[in-house]
Amino acid sequence: MSTFLGMPAIHAPRGVGGLRGDESFPKAAKAALGDTQLRANIGRATRTIREKRAAVVEEVPDWEELRLAGQQVKAATMARLDDHLRTLEEAVTRRGGVVHWARDANEANAIIADLILATGETEVVKVKSMVTQEIGLNEALEAQGITATETDLAELIVQLGHDKPSHILVPAIHRNRAEVREIFLREMPGVPPDLTDDPRQLAMAARAHLRQKFLTAKVAVSGANFAVADSGTLLVVESEGNGRMCLTLPETLITVMGIEKVVPTWQDLEVFLQLLPRSSTGERMNPYTSAWTGVTPGDGPQAFHLVLLDNGRTATLGDHVGREVLHCIKCSACMNVCPVYERTGGHAYGSVYPGPIGAVLTPQLTGIEDNSSLPFASSLCGACFDACPVRIDIPSLLVHLRERHTEEQAKEHRLPTPEAAALSLVGWVMQSPRRFRMAETALRMARPFARSGRFRSLPFPLSAWTTSRDAPAPPPETFREWWERTRDQ
Amino acid sequence: MGAREDILQRIKEANTGIEVRAVQRDYRRGPLTTTAGELPDLVTLLEERLVDYRATVVRCRPDGLASAVERLVAAASPVLRAPGVPHEWCPAAEPDHEGLAAQDLDAYAAVLTAATVACAETGTIALDASPDQGRRAITLIPDLHVCIVRADQVVASVPEMLSRLEGDRPITFISGPSATSDIELDRVEGVHGPRTLCVVLVETDEGDR
Ligand code: SF4
Numbered sequence: 245m246s247t248f249l250g251m252p253a254i255h256a257p258r259g260v261g262g263l264r265g266d267e268s269f270p271k272a273a274k275a276a277l278g279d280t281q282l283r284a285n286i287g288r289a290t291r292t293i294r295e296k297r298a299a300v301v302e303e304v305p306d307w308e309e310l311r312l313a314g315q316q317v318k319a320a321t322m323a324r325l326d327d328h329l330r331t332l333e334e335a336v337t338r339r340g341g342v343v344h345w346a347r348d349a350n351e352a353n354a355i356i357a358d359l360i361l362a363t364g365e366t367e368v369v370k371v372k373s374m375v376t377q378e379i380g381l382n383e384a385l386e387a388q389g390i391t392a393t394e395t396d397l398a399e400l401i402v403q404l405g406h407d408k409p410s411h412i413l414v415p416a417i418h419r420n421r422a423e424v425r426e427i428f429l430r431e432m433p434g435v436p437p438d439l440t441d442d443p444r445q446l447a448m449a450a451r452a453h454l455r456q457k458f459l460t461a462k463v464a465v466s467g468a469n470f471a472v473a474d475s476g477t478l479l480v481v482e483s484e485g486n487g488r489m490c491l492t493l494p495e496t497l498i499t500v501m502g503i504e505k506v507v508p509t510w511q512d513l514e515v516f517l518q519l520l521p522r523s524s525t526g527e528r529m530n531p532y533t534s535a536w537t538g539v540t541p542g543d544g545p546q547a548f549h550l551v552l553l554d555n556g557r558t559a560t561l562g563d564h565v566g567r568e569v570l571h572c573i574k575c576s577a578c579m580n581v582c583p584v585y586e587r588t589g590g591h592a593y594g595s596v597y598p599g600p601i602g603a604v605l606t607p608q609l610t611g612i613e614d615n616s617s618l619p620f621a622s623s624l625c626g627a628c629f630d631a632c633p634v635r636i637d638i639p640s641l642l643v644h645l646r647e648r649h650t651e652e653q654a655k656e657h658r659l660p661t662p663e664a665a666a667l668s669l670v671g672w673v674m675q676s677p678r679r680f681r682m683a684e685t686a687l688r689m690a691r692p693f694a695r696s697g698r699f700r701s702l703p704f705p706l707s708a709w710t711t712s713r714d715a716p717a718p719p720p721e722t723f724r725e726w727w728e729r730t731r732d733q
Numbered sequence: 734m735g736a737r738e739d740i741l742q743r744i745k746e747a748n749t750g751i752e753v754r755a756v757q758r759d760y761r762r763g764p765l766t767t768t769a770g771e772l773p774d775l776v777t778l779l780e781e782r783l784v785d786y787r788a789t790v791v792r793c794r795p796d797g798l799a800s801a802v803e804r805l806v807a808a809a810s811p812v813l814r815a816p817g818v819p820h821e822w823c824p825a826a827e828p829d830h831e832g833l834a835a836q837d838l839d840a841y842a843a844v845l846t847a848a849t850v851a852c853a854e855t856g857t858i859a860l861d862a863s864p865d866q867g868r869r870a871i872t873l874i875p876d877l878h879v880c881i882v883r884a885d886q887v888v889a890s891v892p893e894m895l896s897r898l899e900g901d902r903p904i905t906f907i908s909g910p911s912a913t914s915d916i917e918l919d920r921v922e923g924v925h926g927p928r929t930l931c932v933v934l935v936e937t938d939e940g941d942r
Binding site: 312446458517529535543559561 | 740756852862895898913919925927
């Protein structure tokens with residue numbers, strides 16, 4: 245399972261970035277479950293995207309073949325990731341770009357801040373990017389006196405609302421139009437006072453607000469959806485045009501990407517540009533995709549920097565099962581089908597990566613013990629695997645990480661967390677038929693204590709289970725007993 | 734050890750014992766066929782898809798191109814064109830030149846360009862910064878983009894579209910006008926890019942295809 249690494253693993257460092265919440269998932273989820281407005285907003289939104297996605301996936305007769313190719317391209321890329329990154333670096337450099345390497349969030353933030361300060365600017369425009377949230381770039385830049393303006397409408401709503409994103413694709417999914425109007429009236433200078441809550445009017449207010457910034461910005465920061473190793477081409481997939489504004493108008497462009505985003509060849513894009521839009525927004529194709537290579541004289545930024553980020557990715561790669569999370573193309577389809585996400589929303593996960601993928605990616609980036617409750621934040625129903633365009637087996641990864649957590653606890657002779665204790669107890673019981681029979685008897689003896697067929701609370705360690713849900717009472721007769729009683733008849 | 738060597742070394746160690754497996758590409762790579770086994774009319778399919786994205790689509794013969802463009806830009810002035818777009822397509826349009834900064838481009842109401850290739854199945858048009866498509870900024874700042882696509886530039890699928898492009902050019906893939914669904918998933922066209930996209934599909938001599 246875990247591979248020995250000659251060097252100690254580098255994880256995403258503590259105290260910076262958006263991978264660790266203030267409280268564990270069970271605590272945060274409990275608060276979220278009490279918020280009916282939030283649940284209604286999220287339920288409506290995820291249902292809408294789910295239906296759109298299903299309709300456009302249905303149209304594609306070779307969807308399964310594309311998924312398989314997507315999975316295989318990713319696996320093959322990861323197997324020679326070092327070679328592909330070297331090729332990418334060489335191609336970008338050949339085309340006038342400068343490549344930087346960052347072991348973790350702190351290194352990346354320092355590189356980016358230095359690059360911005362070297363231009364003499366203290367304001368930058370930003371394209372929505374998961375990785376800059378992962379490393380806490382905006383906060384780090386602020387500490388250096390640099391203001392970063394989010395230009396994606398949803399990110400702008402989140403930024404102006406002094407809030408946190410709750411979904412990868414639609415970060416302000418938890419806000420409704422009336423709330424957006426209030427935020428704009430309060431925080432957007434020069435917004436018309438008679439602004440209504442019509443989405444078109446709100447979008448036009450954002451357009452007017454950002455226009456001057458786009459036309460005058462000297463520096464932009466972006467992430468990337470893909471990087472083609474052999475040509476050195478970077479791609480950003482988007483809808484609003486704010487991405488194109490940031491990627492083409494400023495003089496300097498700084499792109500930061502996780503090292504797993506590389507694909508070997510231009511041809512590989514034919515797989516992902518089909519899988520991504522249909523899976524994420526439920527569109528046949530997103531309105532805009534920009535592709536650029538280094539610097540093109542007379543067209544776009546004349547200075548281009550690419551920051552390649554590790555921040556826990558090589559540690560993840562070292563787990564030969566868990567590494568599969570690095571195949572993720574951040575489409576968010578798994579979130580929209582997850583019954584747990586639908587009820588708790590994204591904030592409960594405490595990480596910028598919520599939902600099923602967040603539950604397996606986050607603990608690997610931070611080191612499992614920093615996010616040990618996340619692999620338990622799932623019902624293992626399997627809907628996420630079916631939705632995943634690159635066939636990441638999230639349910640199996642959840643189970644794998646639960647085991648790893650239990651092992652780490654045992655290694656340190658620590659009292660296991662309730663979830664881990666419950667699971668190892670189950671494992672211990674199931675190892676022997678005698679223990680299993682005894683457990684069955686014990687359970688049946690407990691039946692009279694259940695009310696209307698449910699246990700409201702169980703003794704430790706099972707109490708951890710019943711603090712957030714009831715447990716069904718055992719049936720009066722077990723399968724084993726039924727078998728013995730009926731097989732001779 | 735520097736960050737670069739450190740990261741590359743860690744990857745190498747993490748990949749110990751991992752083999753590279755071949756990739757099966759069993760998905761469709763050639764032209765589309767309908768269930769009846771025949772080629773769909775790609776220009777019509779492209780038109781349907783673009784209209785679905787709320788773009789305006791006009792079809793014409795080569796000799797009707799100038800008048801089609803004239804009607805589309807009638808309400809917009811001034812009009813800019815990519816430097817390689819023939820003067821005859823729109824005599825009123827001024828050619829783009831390097832002296833125009835982003836703020837200057839903001840003064841134009843419309844822009845006229847050609848395209849490199851279009852994908853019918855997804856309703857996507859690709860511009861690769863050739864002279865008749867111009868630098869990326871010109872199709873971004875004016876509010877109306879009129880894009881001329883010849884029927885022989887229309888292909889069926891995404892793989893075919895990508896194979897007609899060279900990865901190291903600046904490329905913009907456009908599928909309908911700019912749009913957002915960030916507020917309660919209500920689609921609103923035109924946040925930051927051109928709010929209106931008009932596509933002129935020019936039939937070529939062999940007919941539609
Ligand atoms: S795990 Fe799969 S479904 Fe979830 S965001 Fe990543 S690619 Fe999409």
